[in-house]
Amino acid sequence: MTIHFDRKQVHDDLHSPSAPAVLDSSMRRAVEHKHAAQALIAWDELRERAHEIKAYAIEHLDELLVRFESEFIARGGRVLWTQTADEAASRFLDICRTHGARSVVKGKSMVSEELELNARLTAAGIDPVETDLGEYIVQLAGERPTHIIAPAIHMSRQDVGSLFERKLKVDYTDDPEVLSEIARVRLRQRYLDAGVGMTGANFGIAETGTVVVVENEGNGGLSSQAPPVQIVVMGIEKVIPTLDDLIVFLQLLARSGTGQKMSTYVHHFLGPVDGRAMYCIFVDAGRTALLADPVARESLYCIRCGACLNVCPIYRRVGGGAYGWVYPGPIGSVITPSMVGVEDAGELPFASTLCGACAVECPVKIDLPHLLVHQRARAVDEGAASSPFENAAVASWTRAMSSSRGYSFAVLAARVGGAASSMLPWISPAARAWSKERSMPKVASMTFKDWWRER
Amino acid sequence: MSRAGTASEAYAPGDTVALFIPCFIDVLFPSVGKAVVSIFERLGVDLAYPEDQTCCGQPAFNGGHRKEALELAARFGDVFEEYKWIVVPSGSCGAMAKRFYSTLDPGSKGATVGARVFDLATFLVDVLGTVDVGARFPHSVTMLDGCHGRRELGCTDAARRLLEAVGDIEYRELPAIEECCGFGGLFSVKFDALSTSMGSAKCANATATGAEYLVSGDSSCLMHVGGMLDHRGSNLKTVHLAEVLASR
Amino acid sequence: MTDDSGRASFLARVAAALGRKEGEPRPAAPIQRAVGASTFDEETTRDAAALAIRFRDELGLVSGETVFVPDVGGVDAEIERIVRSRGLGPAESDLKKADYAVLRAEALIADTGTALVIERTAERRLAPYLPRTCIVVADSDALFPTMSSASLAALHAAARRGDKGEAVLITGPARTADIEKTLVLGAHGPRHLIVIIAGIQAAEKDAPS
Numbered sequence: 001m002t003i004h005f006d007r008k009q010v011h012d013d014l015h016s017p018s019a020p021a022v023l024d025s026s027m028r029r030a031v032e033h034k035h036a037a038q039a040l041i042a043w044d045e046l047r048e049r050a051h052e053i054k055a056y057a058i059e060h061l062d063e064l065l066v067r068f069e070s071e072f073i074a075r076g077g078r079v080l081w082t083q084t085a086d087e088a089a090s091r092f093l094d095i096c097r098t099h100g101a102r103s104v105v106k107g108k109s110m111v112s113e114e115l116e117l118n119a120r121l122t123a124a125g126i127d128p129v130e131t132d133l134g135e136y137i138v139q140l141a142g143e144r145p146t147h148i149i150a151p152a153i154h155m156s157r158q159d160v161g162s163l164f165e166r167k168l169k170v171d172y173t174d175d176p177e178v179l180s181e182i183a184r185v186r187l188r189q190r191y192l193d194a195g196v197g198m199t200g201a202n203f204g205i206a207e208t209g210t211v212v213v214v215e216n217e218g219n220g221g222l223s224s225q226a227p228p229v230q231i232v233v234m235g236i237e238k239v240i241p242t243l244d245d246l247i248v249f250l251q252l253l254a255r256s257g258t259g260q261k262m263s264t265y266v267h268h269f270l271g272p273v274d275g276r277a278m279y280c281i282f283v284d285a286g287r288t289a290l291l292a293d294p295v296a297r298e299s300l301y302c303i304r305c306g307a308c309l310n311v312c313p314i315y316r317r318v319g320g321g322a323y324g325w326v327y328p329g330p331i332g333s334v335i336t337p338s339m340v341g342v343e344d345a346g347e348l349p350f351a352s353t354l355c356g357a358c359a360v361e362c363p364v365k366i367d368l369p370h371l372l373v374h375q376r377a378r379a380v381d382e383g384a385a386s387s388p389f390e391n392a393a394v395a396s397w398t399r400a401m402s403s404s405r406g407y408s409f410a411v412l413a414a415r416v417g418g419a420a421s422s423m424l425p426w427i428s429p430a431a432r433a434w435s436k437e438r439s440m441p442k443v444a445s446m447t448f449k450d451w452w453r454e455r
Numbered sequence: 456m457s458r459a460g461t462a463s464e465a466y467a468p469g470d471t472v473a474l475f476i477p478c479f480i481d482v483l484f485p486s487v488g489k490a491v492v493s494i495f496e497r498l499g500v501d502l503a504y505p506e507d508q509t510c511c512g513q514p515a516f517n518g519g520h521r522k523e524a525l526e527l528a529a530r531f532g533d534v535f536e537e538y539k540w541i542v543v544p545s546g547s548c549g550a551m552a553k554r555f556y557s558t559l560d561p562g563s564k565g566a567t568v569g570a571r572v573f574d575l576a577t578f579l580v581d582v583l584g585t586v587d588v589g590a591r592f593p594h595s596v597t598m599l600d601g602c603h604g605r606r607e608l609g610c611t612d613a614a615r616r617l618l619e620a621v622g623d624i625e626y627r628e629l630p631a632i633e634e635c636c637g638f639g640g641l642f643s644v645k646f647d648a649l650s651t652s653m654g655s656a657k658c659a660n661a662t663a664t665g666a667e668y669l670v671s672g673d674s675s676c677l678m679h680v681g682g683m684l685d686h687r688g689s690n691l692k693t694v695h696l697a698e699v700l701a702s703r
Numbered sequence: 704m705t706d707d708s709g710r711a712s713f714l715a716r717v718a719a720a721l722g723r724k725e726g727e728p729r730p731a732a733p734i735q736r737a738v739g740a741s742t743f744d745e746e747t748t749r750d751a752a753a754l755a756i757r758f759r760d761e762l763g764l765v766s767g768e769t770v771f772v773p774d775v776g777g778v779d780a781e782i783e784r785i786v787r788s789r790g791l792g793p794a795e796s797d798l799k800k801a802d803y804a805v806l807r808a809e810a811l812i813a814d815t816g817t818a819l820v821i822e823r824t825a826e827r828r829l830a831p832y833l834p835r836t837c838i839v840v841a842d843s844d845a846l847f848p849t850m851s852s853a854s855l856a857a858l859h860a861a862a863r864r865g866d867k868g869e870a871v872l873i874t875g876p877a878r879t880a881d882i883e884k885t886l887v888l889g890a891h892g893p894r895h896l897i898v899i900i901a902g903i904q905a906a907e908k909d910a911p912s
């Protein structure tokens with residue numbers, strides 16, 4: 001699987017009349033709400049502290065996982081450790097079969113997308129039912145979520161209206177209230193009929209062995225509590241030490257994600273009541289590759305709030321589809337190359353101007369632009385991003401820039417060629433890309449250096 | 456949270472300031488370098504220009520070519536080693552030296568020397584304590600803020616304050632000033648459609664102010680946005696902050 | 704119990720990624736608060752009336768309602784009044800058909816208008832989610848200024864005791880903004896959330912906070 005930043009998508013989206021405008025204004029509203037919500041508290045102090053807690057948790061991940069496991073078991077749950085997405089999906093299916101489940105109701109979970117769980121369940125004859133409204137819409141459309149907290153953000157209300165009309169055979173409406181009610185009514189019985197309820201995890205608390213899920217719609221409560229069997233699929237980086245630590249993240253998560261002071265529901269699963277069963281599947285699926293990289297490790301602090309997507313000028317223009325895999329936006333471009341392999345996704349971190357707006361917003365203070373540059377370097381080191389031509393050109397350019405004489409020659413070449421691009425030879429082939437909508441700067445008749453010498 | 460380099464030592468009158476004139480300014484926009492010289496001369500600051508300087512290595516660094524970037528960072532350390540104060544009329548190249556040399560190789564000579572780099576506006580305002588440099592520019596202006604200067608070096612106020620102190624100038628705030636113009640170095644050609652889409656938004660916001668000039672402390676952003684304005688035959692002219700501060 | 708296949712190699716991979724030496728014993732997970740001492744300044748005020756007003760205002764901002772009754776004895780009558788005035792059907796034992804459910808809050812957090820509800824039985828586990836209206840009942844003693852160790856003490860205790868079921872922090876009625884970021888109340892959970900706080904004098908309720 002090779003993942004490219006989809007330039008075609010860029011092109012289409014930039015020229016499609018509705019989608020980017022809807023996306024852009026939604027994202028702007030989200031950032032405004034976030035700023036309003038964070039203005040009232042000691043934001044910088046909180047994010048500093050959140051960063052420290054995550055740093056501690058990740059440095060002690062092995063201990064915390066073991067502690068979480070023993071507490072979770074004491075609560076009456078079972079823990080499964082899975083190395084790959086494929087293995088995690090297989091274990092999930094095993095549990096469904098053991099309990100004879102015919103359908104699975106699912107709360108919102110990005111890990112589930114990594115597992116391609118819906119496809120796996122369907123292939124096994126088990127019906128996956130997405131219950132988060134955005135996920136439900138995306139599932140109906142046969143698409144993939146394009147935002148980590150707002151899966152259907154790329155669709156306008158009219159898009160959703162005609163989708164419902166087509167797929168659910170209801171009268172067309174583009175009123176979000178009516179559309180939401182339609183989904184509610186459709187899903188009611190599904191919760192009660194499902195054999196298994198699945199959620200992701202926002203946090204796993206080592207001290208208590210409780211899984212915490214944060215949501216607004218109530219579907220997380222229903223999905224986790226209604227069916228007789230509950231399965232939590234949890235990326236290993238979600239473990240934090242204590243319940244008190246959670247308080248810090250709760251202050252940050254809702255404000256960053258939706259601009260709420262507190263999300264409507266913060267669920268803590270204490271343990272299965274009479275005859276019910278509770279499982280937790282720990283998923284690695286490339287996380288230890290991030291963990292083993294002392295620089296990229298910081299990306300495991302992510303609490304998936306979506307703020308870096310909301311503010312990203314690239315994401316706002318292309319939406320999540322262009323990033324080719326599960327996680328879009330700045331955080332996606334950082335983690336995807338490590339999770340799926342830099343040889344397959346080395347291009348993603350280049351789709352950024354490194355403007356740094358994401359780092360300013362990140363509630364756990366992940367230095368995203370720095371990590372993007374780090375992943376670029378890994379991609380180049382692995383030969384996964386630059387052509388041999390580019391590598392050779394950069395090497396010879398560097399040689400030129402390493403001496404005054406070489407520099408003078410480059411300047412001379414630029415003057416003779418009349419093109420600024422001669423200063424950066426590996427750009428030359430792309431001079432046309434520059435010139436499509438931009439005038440090319442002229443080489444001055446006298447450089448500053450010459451002027452200085454002669455003054 | 457400001458990453459602005461504040462001088463650990465105060466600038467003493469008589470201290471020499473070394474000019475770091477980025478390669479593309481040297482070749483494409485030498486008038487910017489000349490303007491910096493004239494500002495400092497007016498302020499009576501002693502200047503040096505190490506003639507061996509070339510490129511800071513940012514294109515290689517941002518392109519993921521770490522080894523080459525390291526070589527040029529080391530070279531920068533050698534060339535500027537003897538200077539306590541280094542001033543650059545570019546937030547972006549300034550961020551490369553001040554912030555990213557230490558990312559590349561913490562504790563290296565390049566990193567130590569790079570830490571002494573100041574972007575022009577920050578140096579004038581925060582180090583020299585000068586807001587009014589005695590300039591006169593009888594035009595309406597709006598300002599394009601380079602992202603590296605703004606977020607990596609934390610300098611936003613300095614440029615604005617300098618502009619506002621210029622005689623006969625009319626400063627107009629650029630809407631959405633914090634949004635990236637879409638240049639991004641290699642990004643501008645690797646993802647040209649996106650780059651110019653972002654540039655269009657910047658052009659539209661700048662044009663909407665009705666100002667005569669778009670000013671920036673970063674020639675690279677200006678090259679991109681100015682290139683777009685020119686391509687579209689816009690009346691809005693671009694000018695570097697140094698050139699405004701040098702005019703009388 | 705644990706599925707052992709893969710566990711050992713999994714943990715070995717994590718340890719290796721963290722740069723632990725082979726055979727280096729893993730510290731026995733001494734869970735302490737990770738960094739720093741306090742989480743939030745727990746305001747010292749426990750003036751119930753002031754907290755109740757703050758709670759009501761905050762919950763109001765997220766479309767929840769709060770009513771005060773002078774003492775616990777008045778709660779049933781208040782529920783009756785709510786049910787009648789809103790034309791809700793009689794209380795049903797079958798939550799699927801019920802118009803409303805009554806929940807008990809073990810803590811109320813004024814700063815965010817949040818109620819801590821713990822449901823420990825199979826029969827009650829869907830009470831917070833299924834009916835269109837949720838009535839949450841709490842004593843004014845349960846009011847706390849902020850989310851803190853103190854306000855979450857009941858949750859700590861339930862976790863320590865090994866209680867089963869689910870603890871949930873509820874802040875307002877259910878909502879979604881998944882279509883064009885437009886807010887819609889109700890979603891999959893209750894459309895109405897009413898919190899009754901017992902032990903607050905009607906006269907106090909509009910006292911300045």
Ligand code: SF4
Binds near residue numbers: 364365366
């Ligand atoms: S990287 Fe930061 S801003 Fe982006 S989703 Fe993760 S926590 Fe949120």
